[in-house]
Amino acid sequence: MSDAVQNKSTRDAFGEALTLLGKSNPNIVVLTADLAESTRVLEFEKEFPDRFFQVGVAEQNMAGIAAGIAVNGRIPFMTSFSAFSPYGNWLQIRTLIAYSNANVKIVSTHSGLSAGKDGATHQALEDITLMRVLPNMVIISPADYNETKNAVKAAVEHKGPVYIRLTRDATPVFTNHKKPFEIGKSPILKKGKDITIACTGPILAEVFSAAEKMEPEISCEVINFSTIKPMDKDTLLDSAKKTGKVITVEEHQIAGGLGSAVCEILAENMQVPVFRIGINDSFGESGSYSDLLEKNQLNAKHIKIKVTDFLKNHAGN
Amino acid sequence: MPQVKRYCDNVKILDLQRTAAKLREEVIEMLLQAQSGHSAGSLGTADIFAALYFEIMNIDPKNPDDPNRDRFILSNGHICPIWYATLSHRGYFPKTELKKLRKIDSRLQGHPHIQMLPGIENTSGPLGIGLSFAIGISSAALLDQASYRVYCMTSDGELNEGQIWEAAMYAPKQRLNNLTWIIDRNNIQIDGTTEQILPLEPLRDKLESFNWYVIEIDGHNIEEIVNACNMAKAVTQRPTVIIAHTIPGKGVNFMQYKFSWHGLAPNKEQAKAALKQLRSMESRIESEYY
Structure with a gap:
């Protein structure tokens, strides 16, 4: 960006x-x-x-x-x-x-x-x-x-x-306004080979920024799941097959949200390590949007750390 | 009070009373077949259903999607056996299908679904949601400058739901004079009488204070039902609510007034006894079969 x-x-x-x-x-x-x-x-x-x-x-x-x-x-x-x-x-x-x-x-x-x-x-x-x-x-x-x-x-x-x-x-604002929205199609915003990052909502900007900072050491494939239902299974599975590792990022509980949806599809189709980033069984609190992202470890800085740690833990997988 | 022509066609009234009696018989037979379902409200509203579908509403069963048809919305979906019986007797679908109530692969769901059967205009089951839906249809009619009328029946027990009062505040604000809300005031709900569970009275005062035009009738008197609905057509600038006082389980002496029959279906013996009573209303002899 x-x-x-x-x-x-x-x-x-x-x-x-x-x-x-x-x-x-x-x-x-x-x-x-x-x-x-x-x-x-x-x-x-x-x-x-x-x-x-x-x-x-x-x-x-x-x-x-x-x-x-x-x-x-x-x-x-x-x-x-x-x-x-x-x-x-x-x-x-x-x-x-x-x-x-x-x-x-x-x-x-x-x-x-x-x-x-x-x-x-x-x-x-x-x-x-x-x-x-x-x-x-x-x-x-x-x-x-x-x-x-x-x-x-x-x-x-x-x-x-x-x-x-x-x-x-x-x-x-970073998506192409000329691209028509297709319900059920999740565009790949950035091609990569080391890890798939599935994300939804404006927090994608944070993911994008984290992914850019990790280059060239870590090559992230970033998918924009702007349709959560029906889910674009093919794009997810193709990408997971290629990278072998999946992280989900959402401004939502990891239970029942995008992370769950991705896990459901992956569990039925392939064995691949997954890590879900989002709100982990807690409520929010008052604060500015940026302070809340920081406290909930949902900004680019924290996403970068989590992706790097996840890859380290699964080195050789 | 708006002046309307009195409805006094005695032959027609007798005919509608017979239709209502036939619908009650049908309800007993359906509930026996299904071995579950709601007896009290289905029997109690038979006269209103007969009056609406055989006299009041502008409808054509051969053209159930006619954009100009009057709409009937049933908010208390659990009394759908009487709705299904009425629709089939009016010619919307074959009467033989009535025996499939509540059975697998049937269009006659335990609570109605809008797309399942011709003549069914709304989905209901959870209480308190139908009046809002009816308001939506009334609003669309005004937008479309269409002249059809919208009738919405609710039970009285479901007035416990907060959404009813959201809707009751909204319809007068929009001056929906094409909307007629019929409350089946039978004084019972599942756990007891309405005044024991959560008192509704003074109901008329409540509704008037919400700026509805309120009419109170005997819900078993065909002439009063027809007159009230005709009077509603003459009301301008606000919606009408008809408080129809009914007897739950009407026509079957061991069901009448008993809240225990709200969600109960008759067994074989009870059905036989009920049909004997209902058929005797037409001076028929006891039937051998049912």
Whole structure:
């Protein structure tokens, strides 16, 4: 990554993409549970007031209304923070959206540690787990601003439930905005031969930076798992076959998240050492996003140390 | 109060009463076949189902996806035996399929699923979620400038759920006058009476204070059911809720008023006794088989 890299948030990308898509697609409607500004849907409201539903602080009602609106061909985007939706309305999502295969897009911001100073109650570190076990559900966790814009477009084109996991803070923009988002395809961002690093979300920027620092001694293959479900098994297995070692990195509990998903696929297909980097069975706390990454050992510096240690421990494997 | 033409076609009323009686028989037979399911609410709402599907709603079973059709949403999904019985009698699918209730490879799931059967408009089972779904459909109708009406039935026990009150606050805000919410006020839930478990009264006051147009009726009186739904059509600027007072287990004396029959199906002897009573309502002789 060059030094001139720009920082922008994935929630900003969402708001901009949604307003743009709303112009060409009259079926798109938006629901908010009293978080229109924070989730960046205010512009959509201004532009299309008739297609905007303010339901108040009532995430369960929001999920039910979204499912009902979807029946006649509308494409509802129900928006909130991850810590409230799907946390507060999982039953409604399971019954009325996943089981009913409703064409509802659940978009939640402030996921991972990005709720920062609001503390552990607002930091969604379990949402991938909650959504990954639901049949019919697609889970998208974009790496940056550019990818989010394309992912929102792909979600509109996909018929069926989609959960998009977004974050609050401005993070590096590094993916190619010209590359269309393909649900279920995980692009290899950097080719390598010594180790596979599977990552999801904006924390990919930290992984990328760590990988660059390890060159040329350690050659990392970095895969962007921006779709967590359905999982791109082929890309994972091909890479693991080549490198023989896999590390996963996520801003999420290692139980049930990307790390678990990767382990499930690998365990059924090949014997390969795996190490999961993420939140290890603990809650967060208040602090700036960068302080939280440092304390949870999730920034480039710590990722580099963990990858190096892992390789040392498995030398000769 | 809005003025509407009174509904007083006596021949039609008698016909709907007979339909309701037939639906009750069907429910008993289905529950016996399934050997599980919910008797009380299914029997208690038969008159409302008969009135809705054979008189009130603008529907065409031959064209179940007609975009202009009226929608019925069942929030208390556990009483789906009466919904399935009604739909099949109205011609949505063959009556022979009713005996497959709750069996493997069946479209008649223990709780309804939106894509399984023609005429089924929503998925339900977990309580308290259907009114929000109905609000979604009502909202879409306004967006589409469509004129169809949305009917949503909930039980009274499910008013314990917080989501009901989220929805109850929201619908009047949006002035959803195309929405009619029917509460099956039978006063029972699984563990006891509603007023023992978690008191709902004064229910009418609660709903009025939420700015709904409230109508209270005898939920077994066909004329009152039809009148109330017609009156709701004349209400502008806000949604209508009909509190339909019903007798759980209506038509079968050993089931009536008993909360123990909420989630119970009759055994062979009980079914025989129930059918004898239900069939006698039409002055029929005791049936040899059931």
